[in-house]
Ligand code: SF4
């Protein structure tokens with residue numbers, strides 16, 4: 001068969017590299033910017049008829065443990081997640097580094113400088129350093145694909161988990177790649193019992209730590225000569241007033257800028273393997289340059305490894321911003337400033353300040369993200385605020401974090417914290433004999449990810465609050481992945497559906513009721529009933545499952561009966577609906593002097609028919 | 621070939637990703653090297669969304685401010701917001717009313733920078749054809765009426781054919797052609 005050329009998303013390039021490396025097991029939990037890797041593996045596996053095992057795991061730790069077991073039975077395995085997902089899997093990662101592997105184990109952890117869609121800008125390379133495992137840092141999709149293969153080979157050769165860290169601008173870049181027929185890896189599973197290793201006690205762990213350190217030394221030596229990913233453009237014998245050391249996206253950004261500006265006088269050392277750091281290579285580069293500027297995202301890693309501190313410019317010296325993305329214009333300005341500070345020829349200059357000032361003067365409305373028109377979460381939040389206006393609203397991570405806009409979200413810490421923080425708040429207030437109402441909201445997928453441990457704990461320790469599980473039967477925010485509740489697996493095949501009701505009851509909760517949030521009255525009534533239960537001496541935690549399909553994933557099922565809606569002149573411009581319901585299809589019409597409906601955005605869900613205090617929103 | 625930088629902007633849900641896909645596919649078909657960058661995640665829920673597309677020999681996927689040759693905007697305010705991306709002599713295509721586009725305050729800057737701007741009521745065209753979510757195709761069609769040197773109407777049409785699921789093909793072509801016709805008038 002012939003090679004073909006197709007445009008791949010960066011995450012597709014990672015998927016391609018993994019499949020090319022003969023990866024037999026791929027596990028993942030979705031999270032931006034990593035979510036498309038597993039679906040891209042599925043796509044390749046289906047189109048090429050491979051037998052790769054693929055799963056959406058319930059969380060990142062579960063995903064990594066699963067992949068690890070496959071890897072120590074000699075298979076090639078990978079596990080994909082976003083950077084904060086690696087926090088969840090950290091327990092597994094730290095230990096797996098000591099134990100080592102038999103087959104290859106690649107952990108893909110995608111970073112989000114910006115951040116665009118995450119709680120933090122944390123840098124996976126630091127996690128790699130902490131766990132003492134090698135990390136590869138690609139600068140574009142093409143390199144990500146090659147590095148995925150390399151990571152697998154290194155892992156198997158040195159028997160160590162290897163991290164691939166593509167940043168969001170690699171994950172969501174598009175690039176054309178040639179690719180050819182893909183083959184199955186037919187390696188069979190075989191597990192050799194060795195309790196001293198696979199179930200090592202602390203005494204053996206000390207020995208394993210020594211082994212790990214030895215592996216890292218060898219890998220560092222390998223990285224010194226890895227010219228495909230670690231290279232510079234020094235001319236032999238020449239001295240330079242300034243050089244740049246860069247990796248990942250900042251490398252591709254600065255490379256383009258130097259090319260555009262025609263600056264051959266500034267050499268660049270590109271590092272694709274920030275840990276273990278190729279120190280000898282960096283030394284050669286450093287000794288040819290008087291000063292060296294380090295460009296890396298998002299934290300300080302390489303900068304710390306450069307020993308001649310007097311020469312180094314970077315975050316520690318204040319030349320590089322310590323937060324935010326190193327976007328091309330940011331890099332352009334900061335390098336330009338360094339050039340000027342060092343008395344070197346500056347860049348040709350960008351005439352952009354005018355345009356930025358102009359845009360600032362226009363006072364453009366900031367378009368904050370919002371729940372979709374017809375979203376069942378909007379109805380839930382509206383009912384919750386109506387029934388329990390004085391409550392503390394703990395919430396969680398997903399589309400429904402946007403319940404912020406409706407005043408229905410007060411906290412968002414990490415996956416599962418809606419429940420754990422609700423019990424924390426309860427005990428903090430209860431200690432002072434204050435009966436503080438608390439309503440927690442969590443999505444179905446997030447509940448399966450990290451809800452149960454917190455719920456068990458809350459029940460066991462007799463906390464009192466209402467928990468609303470927003471069950472839209474999908475992992476929506478990250479691009480519509482199935483949840484365990486649905487019983488559909490990553491490749492579309494049938495799995496066993498897990499009943500939320502039974503899980504909740506199994507956590508010891510005696511009040512579990514299901515409601516359709518589109519029925520705002522029924523939901524409000526149920527919330528009142530739940531409040532009574534929470535407050536009664538024989539009560540406990542009340543769980544309401546607000547079940548209604550996501551309107552994007554299931555447009556037909558979500559709105560079986562479309563209702564054409566209009567606003568009458570009874571509208572008094574109180575703006576209650578705009579502030580408290582905030583459907584993107586509702587807007588204030590200056591000309592009409594009332595609320596109006598943008599019919600091209602309206603999904604005709606009809607939920608707003610239930611909310612106007614003046615009865616001005618009616619069926620057309 | 622010199623690098624061509626394109627910025628596509630709009631709001632989450634307007635189909636920016638699809639537009640980027642079509643343009644990238646068309647460029648690939650012509651044998652051009654392409655690099656693109658997209659927005660996924662939280663912002664797709666109605667926030668400002670932006671795609672970068674670069675054709676030619678480049679390492680990075682992001683367009684630097686002041687260096688875009690083309691800006692395509694599916695919403696008027698998003699057009700203004702992203703003006704800083706445009707280079708001198710760049711071209712701006714927006715889904716907006718041709719009568720009121722551009723705002724007076726913006727005109728002097730565009731003139732000074734020799735930026736050509738054109739507006740098409742893409743949203744209205746798409747809605748009139750019964751598919752309000754397809755303003756992206758109307759804008760693309762309109763664009764193709766002017767920028768033949770970059771990519772012809774026919775080349776874009778072929779790319780749409782390649783990346784559209786079959787059940788949407790007919791309607792996508794209809795909106796795309798309507799945009800094109802408005803541009804050729
Ligand atoms: S439609 Fe009803 S809620 Fe909305 S502004 Fe008018 S009167 Fe107030």
Ligand code: SF4
Nearest residue numbers: 583602603605606608
């Ligand atoms: S019917 Fe009402 S709530 Fe539903 S999408 Fe239309 S305006 Fe929004």
